[in-house]
Ligand SMILES: Nc1ncnc2c1ncn2[C@@H]1O[C@H](COP(=O)(O)OP(=O)(O)O)[C@@H](O)[C@H]1O
């Protein structure tokens with residue numbers, strides 16, 4: 001298996017995420033010169049055959065600067081207003097810099113719902129792939145003005161990883177204000193050492209990764225988690241300083257900059273990756289012992305006959321947790337029926353579905369192709 005650095009050199013499709021502090025020069029306002037330098041590097045990468053999708057944070061930070069706010073507000077509606085103001089600046093800056101190279105950009109604003117609802121996920125994925133084919137650089141951010149706390153990604157590291165899964169990117173690059181992941185937060189530990197290479201799945205990474213700065217959201221903790229999510233579709237993750245000269249070109253050359261977190265598993269099938277990447281389930285199905293065995297030992301689909309109870313509020317196609325009587329999670333998957341229909345089908349044999357619901361639906365409550373066993 002190629003090392004993480006080699007994987008980066010060979011990677012044909014990169015998702016590059018740039019954090020708030022970097023983009024806004026620590027909250028002083030959009031750093032147009034730095035944006036110009038990243039764009040020059042991204043254009044050079046494209047010329048050497050790398051496809052690029054950008055995930056750009058900084059809407060709230062830039063909105064606050066434009067509105068003259070020095071304190072990050074607590075009220076969600078004020079944050080959302082700031083994001084709406086700042087997003088204008090972000091897309092303007094990216095568009096202007098790419099225009100110097102006659103490259104078009106596209107604004108793509110996503111919510112968690114857009115990537116957890118199968119239909120909308122497929123639409124978002126098709127749009128992103130089409131933009132790549134058209135040679136347009138997508139500039140992705142969370143759709144901050146419409147999200148509520150339940151449907152937030154909350155941090156763009158997670159968003160970047162799920163976008164990397166969706167477009168089957170080979171690399172996720174997280175540019176931040178530190179040189180990479182250290183063995184302790186360098187803000188409070190001046191002796192901290194940079195971790196150069198590790199496996200994305202290594203548990204100890206989570207112990208050393210702390211919270212974020214004043215402007216960012218997730219810190220290193222969400223970056224390490226994002227690396228794990230990205231690894232599910234086989235993508236290698238690099239965490240590096242956006243302030244390092246030619247950092248993207250150096251990563252592409254295989255230079256020893258930043259932290260590279262390598263996936264150590266074979267990529268799952270695309271659909272299963274997506275299911276596994278989902279953080280928010282809409283409901284829970286409690287199943288009997290026979291169904292637990294069918295799912296875990298025999299790789300079967302979940303039929304209504306094995307389901308004891310359902311809870312939550314889900315529609316057809318949404319993510320549910322499948323658990324045993326003791327509440328232990330057995331699997332996660334996309335349910336074929338909404339809550340009301342699922343309640344009618346509880347414990348009933350498949351042949352009765354039509355008479356119970358009045359229409360012919362799928363035989364399975366959750367098909368094994370749409371399920372990841374825990
Ligand atoms: N182990 C660690 N190594 C490096 N940085 C860390 C670590 N733990 C916490 N951090 C903090 O994470 C911050 C970067 O995260 P964040 O502020 O969310 O940035 P971004 O806006 O780039 O996502 C750094 O400034 C650093 O203080």
Ligand SMILES: N[C@@H](CCC(=O)OP(=O)(O)O)C(=O)O
Pocket residue numbers: 018019020021056057058059060061083141142144154155156157212215216217218219
């Ligand atoms: N959507 C938010 C992103 C917030 C966020 O994740 O920030 P960061 O931790 O700097 O990547 C914004 O544009 O302000």
